[in-house]
Amino acid sequence: MNGSPEVAILGVGLWLPGFPTAAAWAAGAADAAVEKPVGAALDRVNRRRASPLDRALADTVAAAVAQAGVDAATVPVVIGSSIGEAATMIGLLDELWRHGNPMSPADFTMSVHNAASGLISISTRNRGTTTSLAADHDTPAAALLEGIGLVQTRGVPVVVACGDEPAPAMLVQHAPPWSMLTAAVVLAPLTATPHLARVAVATTGTATLGFDRFPPLAIENPQIGLAALVDAVLRRTAGVVPLDNGKGRGHRAVVAPGPAA
Amino acid sequence: MRTDPLRVTDYAVLSALGADRAQHLEALGAGRSGLGPAPFELPFTTAVGAVTAALPELPAALAPWSTRLARMTAQLLAQLDAPLRRARQRWRPERIAVLLGTSTAGADSTERAYRTFVQTGAFPDRYDFLRQHTFGAVLHVVQALTGAAGPAWMVSTACTSSAKPFASAQRLMQAGAIDAAIVGGVDTLCQMTLHGFEALQALDRGACRPFARDRLGISIGEGGALALVERQGDARVLVEGVGETSDAYHVSAPHPEGHGALAAMREALQQAGRRPADVDHVNAHGTGTRLNDSAEAKAIRAVFEDPVPVVSTKGYTGHTLGAAGAIEFVFAACAIEEGWIPPSLGAAPLDPEIQLHVPTAVLRTPVRRALSNSFAFGGNNVSLLVAAP
Numbered sequence: 001m002n003g004s005p006e007v008a009i010l011g012v013g014l015w016l017p018g019f020p021t022a023a024a025w026a027a028g029a030a031d032a033a034v035e036k037p038v039g040a041a042l043d044r045v046n047r048r049r050a051s052p053l054d055r056a057l058a059d060t061v062a063a064a065v066a067q068a069g070v071d072a073a074t075v076p077v078v079i080g081s082s083i084g085e086a087a088t089m090i091g092l093l094d095e096l097w098r099h100g101n102p103m104s105p106a107d108f109t110m111s112v113h114n115a116a117s118g119l120i121s122i123s124t125r126n127r128g129t130t131t132s133l134a135a136d137h138d139t140p141a142a143a144l145l146e147g148i149g150l151v152q153t154r155g156v157p158v159v160v161a162c163g164d165e166p167a168p169a170m171l172v173q174h175a176p177p178w179s180m181l182t183a184a185v186v187l188a189p190l191t192a193t194p195h196l197a198r199v200a201v202a203t204t205g206t207a208t209l210g211f212d213r214f215p216p217l218a219i220e221n222p223q224i225g226l227a228a229l230v231d232a233v234l235r236r237t238a239g240v241v242p243l244d245n246g247k248g249r250g251h252r253a254v255v256a257p258g259p260a261a
Numbered sequence: 262m263r264t265d266p267l268r269v270t271d272y273a274v275l276s277a278l279g280a281d282r283a284q285h286l287e288a289l290g291a292g293r294s295g296l297g298p299a300p301f302e303l304p305f306t307t308a309v310g311a312v313t314a315a316l317p318e319l320p321a322a323l324a325p326w327s328t329r330l331a332r333m334t335a336q337l338l339a340q341l342d343a344p345l346r347r348a349r350q351r352w353r354p355e356r357i358a359v360l361l362g363t364s365t366a367g368a369d370s371t372e373r374a375y376r377t378f379v380q381t382g383a384f385p386d387r388y389d390f391l392r393q394h395t396f397g398a399v400l401h402v403v404q405a406l407t408g409a410a411g412p413a414w415m416v417s418t419a420c421t422s423s424a425k426p427f428a429s430a431q432r433l434m435q436a437g438a439i440d441a442a443i444v445g446g447v448d449t450l451c452q453m454t455l456h457g458f459e460a461l462q463a464l465d466r467g468a469c470r471p472f473a474r475d476r477l478g479i480s481i482g483e484g485g486a487l488a489l490v491e492r493q494g495d496a497r498v499l500v501e502g503v504g505e506t507s508d509a510y511h512v513s514a515p516h517p518e519g520h521g522a523l524a525a526m527r528e529a530l531q532q533a534g535r536r537p538a539d540v541d542h543v544n545a546h547g548t549g550t551r552l553n554d555s556a557e558a559k560a561i562r563a564v565f566e567d568p569v570p571v572v573s574t575k576g577y578t579g580h581t582l583g584a585a586g587a588i589e590f591v592f593a594a595c596a597i598e599e600g601w602i603p604p605s606l607g608a609a610p611l612d613p614e615i616q617l618h619v620p621t622a623v624l625r626t627p628v629r630r631a632l633s634n635s636f637a638f639g640g641n642n643v644s645l646l647v648a649a650p
Binding site for chain 2: 004005046049082083084086089090092093094096097098102103104105108109110111112113114115117118119121122124125126127128129130131132133134135136137138139141142143145146148149150152153167170171172173175203
């Protein structure tokens, strides 16, 4: 594969510490009080169950879907995460091996990689296609390709969101730490107008845009590539966005602004 | 919305039943279960489907990635050695995708390493989370062993994980992005899933008995299956449709009326332009829990006006979680290729409320098409429509 078909972007979402929304990021208005995602898009019961990653993904998806003006109850949802609910898993193992306690059934059910997509589907009453995938630092490229495949074959808008919490420190002692980050885009056929931008995924090419606007801890996050794509869309910039931070296979997103609304 | 059929030119399977297709057919035909005692200590009683086949060690360059999950995957790739060689001659490496599924990823490695960490304060020297635990680690192994350099990802949607990659492959193929893909999934037994299902009070103390009147829950298993799909070539079977839906109901319980399951089966048929009467067999998700089997039976009855033979193969392999979709795709393919349907092991005496045609002996009958169901935590549902070419 050398490149994917081009699709439109109708909406975006972003969460990183200090920036609870894409609008806050675009305004450059960091709020030091924003340390944990709220999960406002989840219903009360599921918010209580949700990990910080699930909450951030749900809010990011909801923001992108709202901007795109698509129906949250029918839009196909693709969630990408490199390590998913690893923190929940470590909590379960700690109970089991350190404390000798029986496993919490609620925590066990929330340890699956598709916890976020399940919670989003339940909260939005979405009975359509939801999926969760991973490809280490290539997760943003993989999620975009899955989303583009859905757009191409179904001809409908699709929301693609990626996110990772910090990896449990004891598990990745020899790798640089990263901060939490989630990002989302709503993809659609190019015939959808107006659209914010056009994008295609390429396997080669020299990046013309980078991650220099992001804090160092965000750049280490495996999902930084999707956040950089969102940033380019927000700034109405044309260029080639690296979809990984040098630790993946070098996929690129070729992005250009769409017709102004 | 019609989609092009996916051409499956070959496939491989590994489970508690054996190390290849022939061993699986022999066990299915004989009605012989692979379930037995767990190969490690547990504070409760249950039966599991453990893989006992010899697993190859990875080449030295891949030693840091060597886990049970990776070695099971390597065993499956070895079964596909000849067709993969042929595929590499036909297609450019960047046009061959690796689209797999797992629910556990390297959890068995991490839980052993974490136990050592709790006991000694340090992880074992050779433990490497990023190379042995992450969902993407096995992708690296498969790409290195096969030379496939196309799109690669690991779907992880709990018990539908290895059914969904068939839909991904169908989409990439139809979009013209790839010419071939290695599709399927693997999962290993681990303490965490056994303790988790025990906490949910979902484990049978013995071998699971899907659709039986006195069924008591699931048995966990391990294994995997891989299918080679190609744009051209002699297909052994086709995947004509893949239904993907959500219950939007509960994180761990199926919708009691099976609404999501019903929608997944109908979507698979719709994609293929087929009617229920075109289907000769259903390989059910059939876990053996009261709730799943009851809800799935309602869904199947709602789809099919005329009784269709419905079998759960969980009594042979156990519920292989993230690998179940791919393994049961193989069982559906075998029914089509061989012209017989295995008995639904442990189903007798049948639950009268199920009201399905559940064979309890080998049923010799032509099978043109089979639906294979997989349902998961998060209310995730997949139904594959497998057909003779």
